[in-house]
Amino acid sequence: MSPLNEEEFKTYLAKDREKRATVLQSGDAEANLDVSGVAICKLKRKGGGNSKEGSPSLSDAEPIAAQPLNNEAAACDSKAVLPSPRKRIKKEKLVSQCIAVGWEEVKESGLEKASEMLVAYNLRSALLGKVIMDQFQSVLGHESNCQDELNATKEKLKIANDILGDMKKQILKVNKRLEEEQTALTQLEKKTENNKAFEEEVVGLKKSVDTLKGLSASKDVEIEDLKKSTDTLKRQSTTKDMEIEDLKKSIDTLKGQSAEKDMEIEELKIDAAFRYQGGFDKAIEQVHILFPLFDLSEADAMKSVVDGKLV
Structure with missing residues (x-):
């Protein structure tokens, strides 16, 4: 090269x-x-x-x-x-x-x-x-x-933080609602206890009413017996009234007689009065024996029965 x-x-x-x-x-x-x-x-x-x-x-x-x-x-x-x-x-x-x-x-x-x-x-x-x-x-x-x-990733993290914030808010709301529900449940339990006490009281009152009804029935029986006794006394009183009328007639017949007859008549009246009082007392005693619980202190032979009352 x-x-x-x-x-x-x-x-x-x-x-x-x-x-x-x-x-x-x-x-x-x-x-x-x-x-x-x-x-x-x-x-x-x-x-x-x-x-x-x-x-x-x-x-x-x-x-x-x-x-x-x-x-x-x-x-x-x-x-x-x-x-x-x-x-x-x-x-x-x-x-x-x-x-x-x-x-x-x-x-x-x-x-x-x-x-x-x-x-x-x-x-x-x-x-x-x-x-x-x-x-x-x-x-x-x-x-x-x-x-x-x-x-x-930052955007996802931001979204996750937003979601987390929303979830925290929701949790706070749920906790608040739970507290409200718990308070309402406590109040309901108190009301339930009060209702139970009220029901027990109602049951006691019903028992008392039943007892009073029994007593009322027994009192009704006693009242019926008293009515019967009152009727008997009325009949007796009527009989006595008739006797008194007869005595009055006898007195009128004997007015023209002497003073002795008047004294006899007076004695007869007194005797009739005593008999009347004795019969009344015996009747009261019989009623007292039959009905010892009745108060007969107001009974009087001189009183009359007017409209169901002693006058």
């Missing part, structure tokens, strides 16, 4: 940058590329490994295998299936954007080898940029989803 001069190398780098811009602008380029077998060399800088000073060297290049694209990426419009957004991307997996290929390395390895490394680097950078962007979008989407879930 013929060696290149510096001008040709610069021209090649300019064309390569244009191709890289075209690849980055094309949305379908990533889906059509298969770089699973391309090895990218991580160039070590001169003067001490990964130091920022000095130019990179291809002599101690360290191969980095390109990660194969997921098969689902090509079927989903070149969108790679990403891992969980919570997994952080390690910096060691990214290719430094400041890497450059020096003129000395090109002369040592040849333009074709340098071109292959540059193309692989450009493709790798484009894919990593796409992967990083997809991961970033996924993280943003996950954050948005988390925010939506958080808002929904």
